[in-house]
Amino acid sequence: MRALSKEARPGALMIDAPEPTPGPGEVLVKVMATSICGTDMHIYNWDGWAQSRFPAPMVFGHEMTGEVVAVGQGVNPDMVKVGDHVSAETHLACGHCYQCRTGRKHICQNLRILGVDAPGIFAEYAVIPAENAWVNDPEMPWEIASLQEPFGNAVQTVLAGPGVSSRTVLVTGCGPIGLMAIQVARASGASLIIATDVNERRLALARSMGADLTINPLAQDVVRTVRDATRGNGVDALLEFSGNQTAIRQGFGALTYGGHASMLGIPAGAIEFDLANDIVFKAATVIGISGRKMFETWYQVRELVTSGKVDLGAVISHHVPLSHFEEVFEAVRAGEAIKPVMLPQER
Incomplete structure (x- = not known):
């Protein structure tokens, strides 16, 4: 089969690889x-994080959907069977640590990630644990089904803590997950949605997906603009997707006293933070978001998608065969792509 291998250098390599065989429970x-x-x-x-974490050479990638064509020994057909259309929950939990045994597999102490710590899915065929296979409605388009895993991150971020119903919301960072979160916030009844980004194209998409107000921090004072839009109060909820130190500071500056912040964006390194004024004296609640709850978030994802309350297709910018991988990776790097979808079965 064709597969996209990550070597110990920048870029990737299309290779001929043996088709994998499912083992017990796969x-x-x-x-x-x-x-x-x-x-x-x-x-x-192949940045510093990847060099310290990724066991090159190995097939990478983790967001996917496809058809089950074989099952290993011991797979319960009531869970998943040949012919099912599935997506993959990418957190590979150990099942025996304290977090796993108390219903929190998504923050397993021994967590491994598909396509990062274990062989991934940028290939024509892939093996995944049966317990990580999420069975989809066969009528769901393939490209939409492949976005459910990252969409789950957006859902978990928006719905964490007290949620956003009838509350004012600030989304910092309008990448794919931030854009998805805007749709979730709108579907969840947020009273006002404000979004920030330095990319005008992404701000335009944010408006089309339900943001009431967009702010480019390069042109406007974020904190002042947010406070003007919220009668001086600031927002009830900060949804942070950028991982950018300046955006994080602006977000907490715009957060109201007693508000909550859901943090998904990953900074490149340690950042300076005014803990006393931004959290302690504000009595703010800060929630770290790590992936999706297994599998509560997936049920929420399914209902939001199948009800038509969100349009995941709106974030897809490219549909290309897997062989065109260089084109879309470079488009993402240049800021010209939002969410590319690659199709391994097309040649």
């Missing part, structure tokens, strides 16, 4: 669509 999936994540960009660029 399923073999014919991959129909995959999408590119920010983590994949770190690996593709």
Whole structure:
């Protein structure tokens, strides 16, 4: 089969690889669509984080959907069977640590990630644990089904803590997950949605997806503009997707007293932070978001997608065969792509 291998250098390599065989408790999936994540960009660029974490050479990628074509020994057909259309929950939990045994597999102490710590899915076929296979409605388009894993990050971020219903919200960072979060916030009844980004194209998309007000920090004072829009109070909820130190500071500056912040964006390194004024004296609640709850978030994702309350197709910028991977990785790097989808079965 064709597969996209990550070598110990920038870029990636299309290789001929043996088709994998499912072992006990695993399923073999014919991959129909995959999408590119920010983590994949770190690996593709071979930055310091990737060099310290990724066991090159190995097939990478983790956002996917496809058809189950074989199952290993011991797989319960009531859970998943040949012919099912599935997406993959990419957190590979150990099942025996304190967090796993108390219903929090998504923050397993021994967590491994598909396509980062274990062979990934940028390939024509991939093996995943049967318990990580999420069965989809066969009518769901492949490209939409492939976006459910990252969409789950957005859902978990928006719905964490007290949620956003009837509350004012600031979304910092309008990448794919930030844009998805705007739709979730709108579907969840947020009273006012404000979004920030330095990319005007992304701000335009944010408005089309339900943001009431967009702010370019290069042209406007974020904190002042937010306070003007909220009668001087600041926002009830900060949803942070950028990982940018300046944006994080602006977000907390715009957060009201007693508000809550859901943090998904990953800074490149340690950042300076005014803990006393931004959290302690504000009595702010800060929630770190790590992926999706297994599998509560997936049920929420399914309902939001199938009800039509969100349009995941709106964030897709490219549909290309897997062989065109260089084109879309470079488009993401140049800021010209939002969410590319690659199709491994097209040649």
